[in-house]
Amino acid sequence: MREAASTALAGLRVLDLTRVLAGPWCTQILADLGADVIKIERPGTGDDTRAWGPPYLKDEHGRDTSEAAYYLSANRGKRSVTLDIAQVAGSRIARQLAARCDVLVENFKVGALAKYGLDYASLREANPRLIYCSITGFGQTGPYRDRAGYDFITQGMGGFMSITGERDDLPGGGPQKAGVAVSDLMTGMYAVVAVLAAHASRERTGAGQHIDLALFDTMVAMLANMNMNYLVSGESPRRAGNAHQNIVPYQVFAATDGHVIVAVGNDSQFVNFCGVAGCRDLAVDPRFAKNADRVRNRDVLVPLLEQVMRARPVAFWFERLEAAGVPCGPINSIAQALADPHLVARGLQLDLPHPLAGRVPLVGSPIRMSATPPVYDRPPPTLGQHTDEVLRELAGVDAAALGDLRARGVV
Numbered sequence: 001m002r003e004a005a006s007t008a009l010a011g012l013r014v015l016d017l018t019r020v021l022a023g024p025w026c027t028q029i030l031a032d033l034g035a036d037v038i039k040i041e042r043p044g045t046g047d048d049t050r051a052w053g054p055p056y057l058k059d060e061h062g063r064d065t066s067e068a069a070y071y072l073s074a075n076r077g078k079r080s081v082t083l084d085i086a087q088v089a090g091s092r093i094a095r096q097l098a099a100r101c102d103v104l105v106e107n108f109k110v111g112a113l114a115k116y117g118l119d120y121a122s123l124r125e126a127n128p129r130l131i132y133c134s135i136t137g138f139g140q141t142g143p144y145r146d147r148a149g150y151d152f153i154t155q156g157m158g159g160f161m162s163i164t165g166e167r168d169d170l171p172g173g174g175p176q177k178a179g180v181a182v183s184d185l186m187t188g189m190y191a192v193v194a195v196l197a198a199h200a201s202r203e204r205t206g207a208g209q210h211i212d213l214a215l216f217d218t219m220v221a222m223l224a225n226m227n228m229n230y231l232v233s234g235e236s237p238r239r240a241g242n243a244h245q246n247i248v249p250y251q252v253f254a255a256t257d258g259h260v261i262v263a264v265g266n267d268s269q270f271v272n273f274c275g276v277a278g279c280r281d282l283a284v285d286p287r288f289a290k291n292a293d294r295v296r297n298r299d300v301l302v303p304l305l306e307q308v309m310r311a312r313p314v315a316f317w318f319e320r321l322e323a324a325g326v327p328c329g330p331i332n333s334i335a336q337a338l339a340d341p342h343l344v345a346r347g348l349q350l351d352l353p354h355p356l357a358g359r360v361p362l363v364g365s366p367i368r369m370s371a372t373p374p375v376y377d378r379p380p381p382t383l384g385q386h387t388d389e390v391l392r393e394l395a396g397v398d399a400a401a402l403g404d405l406r407a408r409g410v411v
Helices: 022-032 088-099 120-126 151-157 182-205 215-221 225-233 267-277 280-284 291-296 298-309 314-323 334-339 341-346 387-395 399-407
Strands: 013-017 036-041 056-058 064-068 078-082 103-106 131-136 210-214 250-254 259-263 349-354 358-363
Touching: 013 022, 013 088, 022 036, 022 078, 022 103, 022 131, 022 182, 036 088, 078 387, 088 120, 088 387, 103 182, 120 131, 131 182, 151 182, 151 215, 182 210, 182 215, 210 215, 250 298, 259 314, 267 280, 267 291, 267 298, 267 314, 280 298, 291 298, 334 341, 387 399
Parallel strands: 013 036, 013 103, 036 078, 103 131, 131 210
Antiparallel strands: 056 064, 250 259, 349 358
């Protein structure tokens, strides 16, 4: 177990009964912050995402290993234990582990863990300090509680796809999902916040609690200003492509040799933008002088700006807009983003030793803490890598018993 005092969550032990993304994202963040995360996986197969390839991590000879890139993205810093909780011996061991943990995170269907005695009501009897976090598609209550939860579906149901994608009246218009599983990732983030809040509460009260998180709830909640646009106006926002619903100009413009993101956040920046673009008359035009007017008259203003922007190359705009204090930027590929000298200087990409590949490249946590920074001392574990170690340490299982459990397929 991690005991390093230099980590924020030193001494916090987490039992991870999750797979795929929302739950593993939560527990990886906790692991980065120093928690001892014990990942329970099915013997033989493990987390579903281990098989979600290609691409797979390559070994030192360029051959595929068993570790899919998807799995590697969300499981750094954990210890892997293979355990069949459907067997009596397996569920008994899982309960023993839960009794020794501070936090349990699970993403089974509602009520599915009760038959193994691994539901919150059962476990809190033995461990009243346990913080038990359930992550599902639609939550523990409500008419959809028994539905399976998938990010793609909640992006559609939650309204996200109604505001994502090109305008319906333009080529390529129509609903579009995000390029990553945003409701999974945001639910994982909210789960971390909830776990840490429950931990702070337990420090005062001595009691744990049950946390109920749903992808659908998260998807709707994270729409932020778009929700308020509807609640205040009574009109649902619609897809606007790369344009901003409440700020103009705040979008992608074509230059002579590429594209430029321009993000004019206030009226003074618009004045500076017009100065660089050589269209100062637009900055004093009463139709465009204030942001509210620019939003109302975007269909008049944007074509004028598009014509101006097309006349110069990308380098011209970056150099002069940056110098004038107008926010702008390129549209990078992931390769370009990771190679950006600023990210390189920040050390966001890292390599860790890996038993199958020698090294595994990873993207680290964006969290920067002066006294207790994230720790990267464990690569994503191979399947069952820590089974013997954890069961000896926390469940008192000796070598003979481990052999018997392995023979029966319990571990």
